[in-house]
Amino acid sequence: MRLPNPVLATLRRGEVSIGSWLNLASPLAAEVMAVGGCEWLVIDAEHAPWDLGMITEGLRAIESQGCVPLVRPWTNDPACFGQILDAGAMGLVVPHVSTVEQAEAIAEAVRYPPRGHRSSGTSRATIDRAWTAQANDNLIICPQIEDLEGVANTQAIMEVDGMDVAYIGPSDLALSMGLTSADMFTNPDHADAIAGVLAGAQAAGKPAGLPAPNVERARQLIAQGFTMIDYSSDYRILQAALVEQLAAVRA
Numbered sequence: 001m002r003l004p005n006p007v008l009a010t011l012r013r014g015e016v017s018i019g020s021w022l023n024l025a026s027p028l029a030a031e032v033m034a035v036g037g038c039e040w041l042v043i044d045a046e047h048a049p050w051d052l053g054m055i056t057e058g059l060r061a062i063e064s065q066g067c068v069p070l071v072r073p074w075t076n077d078p079a080c081f082g083q084i085l086d087a088g089a090m091g092l093v094v095p096h097v098s099t100v101e102q103a104e105a106i107a108e109a110v111r112y113p114p115r116g117h118r119s120s121g122t123s124r125a126t127i128d129r130a131w132t133a134q135a136n137d138n139l140i141i142c143p144q145i146e147d148l149e150g151v152a153n154t155q156a157i158m159e160v161d162g163m164d165v166a167y168i169g170p171s172d173l174a175l176s177m178g179l180t181s182a183d184m185f186t187n188p189d190h191a192d193a194i195a196g197v198l199a200g201a202q203a204a205g206k207p208a209g210l211p212a213p214n215v216e217r218a219r220q221l222i223a224q225g226f227t228m229i230d231y232s233s234d235y236r237i238l239q240a241a242l243v244e245q246l247a248a249v250r251a
Contacts, residue, residue, distance in 0.1 A: 001131040005090060005138040007040045007068045011165060011207045016222055019068075021211065021233035023048040027057040029234045034065035040140075042070045042093055042230065045084070052083060056124060059088040070140060076102075078109035085110060086123030091140030093167055098150040100157055103143055107162030111136045115162065142167035142209070142228070147176035151193045154200025165228050166201035168194055168210035185217065198225055 010017045019040035022030050025048045033041055043050055043058050050058065055071060062069035071084045072093040081092060094106050108116045115136050126132050143150075143157055146169035150157070158166050170184045173194075179187055185194070194210070201208035202225065209228025212218035213236065218229050232240075 001063060001088070001090060001128055001138075002066065002068070003130060003134055003138060005068060005140065008091075008138060008140050008164065010039070011140075011227055014207070014227065016227045016229060018218075018229045018231055019070075020231050020237075021235075022050075022058065023233050023235040024238070025049045025054060026234070027054065027061040029238075030058045031061040031065060033234055034062050034067035038067055038231075040068040040070055042072055043089075044072050044233075045074045046072045046095055052087065055084065055089075056087040059124075063088065068140070070142075072144075076106070078105075081106070081109050082119055085118070085135075085139075086121070086125050088124045090138065091142065091164075093142040093144055095144045095169065096146050096150075096172070097143035097157060098145075098147055099153055100160060103157045103160040103163050106141065106143065107160055110139060110141055111162060140164050144169045145197050146172035148173075148193060151196045151200070154197045155203045158201050158204035158206040164206065166197055166204075166206060166208040167228065168197050168208070170194065170210055195224075 007017050017039050019038045020033055022041055022043050030041060041062050043055055045055060059069040068090050070091040070093060071089040073080045073084055076094060097103055110118055112118045141162055142165040143163050144167045145151060145154055154166055157163060171181050174181060174184050174190055179190055183190055198208045207227045209226055211230040212221050213232055218231055
C-alpha cells in the first residue's frame with residue numbers, strides 16, 4: 001500500500017484524480033484497468049457479483065500496479081466495512097448516505113481508536129505494519145449522496161471528521177426524484193441537485209466526485225469543479241469498444 005495515499009493527497013491539493021469502476025467482477029480486468037492508467041479503482045460490491053475472496057484478489061491486482069484500491073460495500077453494516085478494510089481496501093464509497101448521523105456512524109466504524117471504533121485483528125491489511133499505523137490518515141471515505149435529503153445535508157455530512165469526498169450517485173439520485181436514467185445531467189432539477197452537492201462539499205472545504213460516462217461529460221464536470229472523476233467502468237468500456245469496433249468491421 002502506498003503511503004501517503006497519493007489520491008487523497010491529490011484531492012486535498014484541489015487537483016483532479018481520475019479513476020474508474022469495476023463491475024465485471026474480474027481481478028484480471030481490474031489489473032488491466034490499473035495498468036491502463038487509472039489512479040484509483042472502485043470494486044463495486046453493491047451491484048456486481050464480487051464475493052469477499054474475489055474482492056481480496058481484486059484489491060491485490062489493483063495494488064500490484066501502484067493503483068489505489070477502493071470498494072463500494074454491499075451493505076452499510078460496520079462489520080462489512082471491517083471485512084473489506086481488513087482485506088486491504090484503502091477506502092470506501094459508501095452508498096445511500098443522507099444524514100449527518102449516518103456519516104458519523106460511518107466515520108466511527110472505519111477508523112481505529114481514538115478516532116473511531118474499528119476493531120483490530122489479524123488480516124491482510126495488517127501485513128504491512130506501516131499501513132496499519134497510518135490507516136486512519138490515509139483512508140479515502142466517500143459518502144455517496146443519492147437522494148434529495150442527502151443533497152440538502154451535503155455540507156453538514158462533509159463537515160463530519162472522516163468524510164473525505166462527497167460522491168454523487170447520479171442514477172439513484174434521478175430515481176429518487178421521480179426521473180429516469182435518461183434524465184441524468186440533462187434534467188434541470190437533476191443538474192441543480194448535482195450542483196448543490198458540489199456547493200455543499202466546497203462549503204465544507206472538501207472535494208466532490210461522480211461518474212462520467214464519456215470524455216465530453218468528464219471534461220464538463222472537471223470544468224464545473226468536480227475533482228474525483230469516475231470515468232466509465234470496465235463493463236461499459238468493453239461494451240462500447242466492442243460495439244464501435246464491430247460496426248467498423250461490418251462497414
